[in-house]
Amino acid sequence: xxxxxxxxxxxxxxxxxxxxxxxxxxxxxxxxxxxxxxxxxxxxxxxxxxxxxxxxxxxxxxxxxxxxxxxxxxxxxxxxxxxxxxxxxxxxxxxxxxxxxxxxxxxxxxxxxxxxxxxxxxxxxxxxxxxxxxxxxxxxxxxxxxxxxxxxxxxxxxxxxxxxxxxxxxxxxxxxxxxxxxxxxxxxxxxxxxxxxxxxxxxxxxxxxxxxxxxxxxxxxxxxx
Amino acid sequence: xxxxxxxxxxxxxxxxxxxxxxxxxxxxxxxxxxxxxxxxxxxxxxxxxxxxxxxxxxxxxxxxxxxxxxxxxxxxxxxxxxxxxxxxxxxxxxxxxxxxxxxxxxxxxxxxxxxxxxxxxxxxxxxxxxxxxxxxxxxxxxxxxxxxxxxxxxxxxxxxxxxxxxxxxxxxxxxxxxxxxxxxxxxxxxxxxxxxxxxxxxxxxxxxxxxxxxxxxxxxxxxxx
Numbered sequence: 080x081x082x083x084x085x086x087x088x089x090x091x092x093x094x095x096x097x098x099x100x101x102x103x104x105x106x107x108x109x110x111x112x113x114x115x116x117x118x119x120x121x122x123x124x125x126x127x128x129x130x131x132x133x134x135x136x137x138x139x140x141x142x143x144x145x146x147x148x149x150x151x152x153x154x155x156x157x158x159x160x161x162x163x164x165x166x167x168x169x170x171x172x173x174x175x176x177x178x179x180x181x182x183x184x185x186x187x188x189x190x191x192x193x194x195x196x197x198x199x200x201x202x203x204x205x206x207x208x209x210x211x212x213x214x215x216x217x218x219x220x221x222x223x224x225x226x227x228x229x230x231x232x233x234x235x236x237x238x239x240x241x242x243x244x245x246x247x248x249x250x251x252x253x254x255x256x257x258x259x260x261x262x263x264x265x266x267x268x269x270x271x272x273x274x275x276x277x278x279x280x281x282x283x284x285x286x287x288x289x290x291x292x293x294x295x296x297x298x299x300x301x302x303x304x
Numbered sequence: 305x306x307x308x309x310x311x312x313x314x315x316x317x318x319x320x321x322x323x324x325x326x327x328x329x330x331x332x333x334x335x336x337x338x339x340x341x342x343x344x345x346x347x348x349x350x351x352x353x354x355x356x357x358x359x360x361x362x363x364x365x366x367x368x369x370x371x372x373x374x375x376x377x378x379x380x381x382x383x384x385x386x387x388x389x390x391x392x393x394x395x396x397x398x399x400x401x402x403x404x405x406x407x408x409x410x411x412x413x414x415x416x417x418x419x420x421x422x423x424x425x426x427x428x429x430x431x432x433x434x435x436x437x438x439x440x441x442x443x444x445x446x447x448x449x450x451x452x453x454x455x456x457x458x459x460x461x462x463x464x465x466x467x468x469x470x471x472x473x474x475x476x477x478x479x480x481x482x483x484x485x486x487x488x489x490x491x492x493x494x495x496x497x498x499x500x501x502x503x504x505x506x507x508x509x510x511x512x513x514x515x516x517x518x519x520x521x522x523x524x525x526x527x528x529x
Binding site: 085089090093097100101156159160161165166168169 | 355356357358359374377378380382384386387388389390391392393397401402404405406407435451455
């Protein structure tokens with residue numbers, strides 16, 4: 080177990096260093112999200128009340144689309160010079176690689192959210208009428224749900240010819256329950272019309288199930304030709 | 305003396321194409337084998353099968369007394385045609401990361417010392433801070449060899465180690481391989497530059513159309529056939 084934790088830390092540190100130097104993922108994600116915020120703000124002219132109702136969907140769809148860029152990047156960097164083969168021939172456990180990638184992507188998407196949320200608030204004039212303390216919980220659980228599945232399916236589509244297309248095709252359908260929970264929970268908190276509790280529990284259960292399933296199956300994905 | 309590697313009737317199919325067609329061979333320990341043949345002869349596929357990266361469609365591979373190649377992967381060193389290195393990191397940073405994967409420090413050796421030792425062994429400077437992506441092709445090849453040597457493997461699998469390396473550096477690499485062989489390592493070198501290994505390799509293994517067609521003690525022996 081200590082070996083998995085140590086190797087996860089080492090791989091995460093390596094990934095953060097590579098991202099810090101190249102800024103491939105974070106720049107693309109930021110640019111994409113910024114475009115979504117600006118285009119949507121020009122397309123709609125909602126009242127404050129309407130904004131609170133649609134903001135959940137808008138925010139999470141923007142983050143989902145932007146995160147896909149990071150998911151692809153995280154594995155593309157392992158395919159350059161076939162570095163992934165160096166990991167495959169080593170005695171390091173596959174789970175350490177997967178966990179490091181998931182945590183790395185979680186950090187990237189969280190940074191994106193921290194930078195973009197103030198813009199969403201300003202552009203859509205948002206204010207939570209429900210319990211605002213639940214928003215970070217929904218954000219963390221929702222981001223984890225996107226990131227676990229996204230990282231897993233990005234690894235799965237790694238060796239396919241059109242992986243940029245394949246990833247959304249695999250990821251979006253399986254993310255629907257999580258996305259629904261995120262949107263509903265965020266909407267509930269912003270409007271204060273109903274409790275977000277059920278959706279938060281659903282999101283937590285989704286996270287547990289998909290994290291365990293991904294950890295079990297990742298070895299097969301990594302060793303696949 | 306027990307063979308270090310036993311390959312029994314190994315077949316590798318890629319769809320309808322058979323890259324290996326019933327390869328059977330035994331390889332003694334502490335010897336340097338040059339694997340030769342035209343493009344498409346199956347040399348790289350055989351090497352990848354030995355590394356555990358390309359599982360055979362049929363047949364078995366036994367290494368160091370076991371067919372469970374995963375259990376002996378810490379005893380293997382693998383150098384592929386691509387560098388298996390991260391372009392954005394320096395040589396030392398790359399090796400530090402891979403040293404963690406092999407948990408070199410748990411074997412009672414300091415990671416830093418080991419990384420510096422293998423870099424010096426391939427005649428590079430451990431204090432070089434520029435990223436591997438800015439190395440010349442020859443330097444990258446040598447750093448890739450250093451990575452393969454990092455875990456002090458009993459079996460070394462080298463795919464085209466001399467390609468794009470100048471003659472002097474290639475001769476230095478051959479001298480290093482001879483020293484490693486004399487120190488008890490079993491070495492497989494896939495190469496198109498067979499003359500570099502003339503007088504150094506213990507055996508030349510000739511492949512054609514996915515099969516081993518002959519094994520000769522020197523180059524002239526095969527060429528005169």
